[in-house]
Amino acid sequence: AMECGMVLTHLKVQPGESIAVKGTVLPDAKSFALNMGRAGSDLALHFNPRFESHGDTRIIICNSLQGGEWGEEQREPDFPFQPGQDAKIGISFDAQELTVALPGEQQLKFPNRLGLEAIEFFTVEGDFRVKSIKFK
Numbered sequence: 001a002m003e004c005g006m007v008l009t010h011l012k013v014q015p016g017e018s019i020a021v022k023g024t025v026l027p028d029a030k031s032f033a034l035n036m037g038r039a040g041s042d043l044a045l046h047f048n049p050r051f052e053s054h055g056d057t058r059i060i061i062c063n064s065l066q067g068g069e070w071g072e073e074q075r076e077p078d079f080p081f082q083p084g085q086d087a088k089i090g091i092s093f094d095a096q097e098l099t100v101a102l103p104g105e106q107q108l109k110f111p112n113r114l115g116l117e118a119i120e121f122f123t124v125e126g127d128f129r130v131k132s133i134k135f136k
Ligand SMILES: CCCO[C@@H]1O[C@H](CO)[C@@H](O[C@@H]2O[C@H](CO)[C@H](O)[C@H](OCc3cn(Cc4ccccc4)nn3)[C@H]2O)[C@H](O)[C@H]1NC(C)=O
Pocket: 001, 002, 031, 032, 033, 046, 048, 054, 061, 062, 063, 070, 073, 125, 126, 127
């Protein structure tokens, strides 16, 4: 898809390190996505909260993209986002899984299907305005 947000490349985020994204969900948000992996067509995690999109309402879709092919979706109905609200999203990973720390102490896990050893590529797309990104 056309990149219409922030694109970070040439990162080298290691297992056990984290990426903390702070920003604001747009007031008329329909959907946003955080994508991370090796490149645009090689994503260990496409993290896609849908407020109202693709026939889904208030659900987080997670998936992987390998060689441009989507894997099996993981659908999380526990939806901690509100349009217009600030949100902090933390990402870390190890050989087994990626962990997404969400508002309200909620945590979401997704298998590391690619066997990703470093996050080199990170994008934010859609109805989320990034205010800060911290690498720890
Ligand atoms: C019921 C039979 C069809 O299943 C549907 O198949 C669709 C096409 O694969 C699924 O939608 C896709 O799900 C993928 C994750 O599994 C991605 O979310 C696909 O979107 C990629 C994408 C990113 N962007 C950039 C972007 C992202 C967010 C906001 C604004 C722009 N534009 N398109 C999105 O088109 C959609 O989630 C899936 N629905 C179900 C219920 O399985």
